[in-house]
Amino acid sequence: MLPRNLLVFLLLFSFKFPSLASAENATFDFQSFTVRNLTLLGDSHLKNGVVGLTRELGVPSSSSGSLIYNNPIHFFDQESNTTASFTTKFSFSINNVNPSSFGDGLTFFLSPDNQTLGSPGGYLGLVNSSQSTKNKFLAIEFDTKLDTQFNDPNQNHVGLDINKLNSIKTADAMLQDIDLKSGNLITAWIDYKNDLRALNVFLSYSTLKPPTPLLSVDIDLAGYLKEDMFVGFSASTEGSTEVHSIVNWSFKTFGFRPVRPRSHPHNVSDSSVTIISDVPVSNSTNKHHKRLGLGLGIAGPAFVFVVLAVFGYVSVKKWKDMRTEKCLKAEILTGPREFSYKQIYAATRGFHSSRIIGRGAFGNVYKAIFVSSGTIGAVKRSKHSHEGKSEFLAELSIIACLRHKNLVPLQGWCAEKGELLLVYEFMPNGSLDKVLHPEAENGLLLTWPHRQHIAVGLSSVLAYLHQECEQQVIHRDIKTSNIMLDGNFNPRLGDFGLARLMDHDKSPVSTLTAGTMGYLAPEYLQYGKATEKTDVFSYGVVILEVACGKRPIEREPNSQKMVNLVDWVWKLHGEGRITAAADKRLNGDFKEEEMRKLLLIGLSCAHPDSAQRPSIRRVLQILNNEAEPIAVPRMKPSLSFSCSLTVEDIVSDDEEGKTTA
CATH class of the missing domain: 3.30.200.20 (Phosphorylase Kinase; domain 1)
Known part of the structure; x- marks a missing residue:
């Protein structure tokens, strides 16, 4: 019998199985937000401890996002056949740089799905426009747009929605002098008491709970809370500058009986009884029994000792293995x-x-x-x-x-x-470098719109890593082989094996230069110091690679001379013909001004002096035509260090034929 099975056998022999525990009440409280225990979907983002559910843009846009608590909440106890009551309190604001550009609103929801993300517009980021009945939910909507499709009463109301956006009951927020679009911090309380079969919603500009609810609905939610549910928020806009933010959030369930420990008597007697026969036996039989008893007396404990020794050895070994594995798992955040x-x-x-x-x-x-x-x-x-x-x-x-x-x-x-x-x-279209540099001549060709989309998407995710996370993330290995393309050719940045997480006010210093040659900033090669500007340099090289269809470092045809992509494009810029660097495979199928702008962005990001490089946020604004392009000098500036490094010193070909540092 295996040691683990032996242990189980002994335990089963000694104890009864305890009955299943009852469901327990859940509670959590976020006075400010971090990425721990939360999932952000769509356009939602974290900034300074506050979650923004939609994009922060000065121009009208369409956006949707969700914030979901990672752990499912028990709302039903099968043992007692009890449905939980719950209460939640949160503070939110709906800001708008253009008061006339309002819509659409936000929701607090309960859903059996932890991936709830709907369409922009009147769908409140809760429902998919193409599959309006797909998502199941129970939601309180804070709606800032009159949408006749869903029978909205006005553009400033609160409503209860169950599995559809046609509210069961609504209330005008102005009944308590609340303007949802005021930009002021609004605190909401949502209470459901199962014994009273009543749901109440309170709103206030202060943190004091009003005596009377704004919305009161007599409803039995037991039929909708028969399983574990995820709780969270969603919001959306459509052609609007409305920004939806969640500042704090607490939640708890109640009504389940506290779990009490149960004691069970042991079924093993502490003593044994020896039965002595009254029938006389011969001396030889007695001697045989004595010898047998002596043998068993010695062999029995010896056998038990051997079993225990083997069991102990295997258990200790397994304990060490489990301890090592637990140490590893302890370092891993919950979520995946x-x-x-x-x-x-x-x-x-x-x-x-x-x-x-x-x-x-x-x-x-x-x-x-x-x-x-x-x-x-x-x-x-x-x-x-x-x-x-x-x-x-x-x-x-x-x-x-x-x-x-x-x-x-x-x-x-x-x-x-x-x-x-x-x-x-799985990313159906593979990595960006495989598409840009296909092995076969008849490989897939990226169109110009796809290339522009890749430039915008990559700058957006880097802005998120550099400026929108609670702790800044420096990737340190941005290159086309680490950028994947999904089924719609949307760029997806991956491979965080070299990334470093840090506080925003601290400067990361790596003791070992790591990354891929051609994408590494000069100061990083020289000093091994990685900052957000080293990521910007790598981004600039990737953008030039996307626009030109050439690798960062290539050998000239029929020559052993190495050509640096940044130097080559800068030389064409100095000659006043930068668009000549465009990928010849495009056959001129692009707007020259758009190509010029993308190439100049690439050069500005790959500037030798890190102080002259733009922030990735500025790059995103330029790409979205929200900021003016940066002037790029005609001649590539030179940069000197205390000692020099040459390409020959640090470039080597690896097994895949790529140059790496």
């Missing part, structure tokens, strides 16, 4: 799903070579088909579990906290059998 090794092994056909879709410094990437869920993933497998642990933890701990539409979604992870595995969402 933990896959079993068996699941991943089956999904990759035993890590078969035919499933390899990429290779990198971390290890191979495999296509994984999870038959049970019908999903496809991309599994990154570490080459060396011990050496790769730091990179594994770096990537997992960082990306698990991040939510942005231009990041590669992390589906889960696994740390079993000495393996370190990350499971990402």
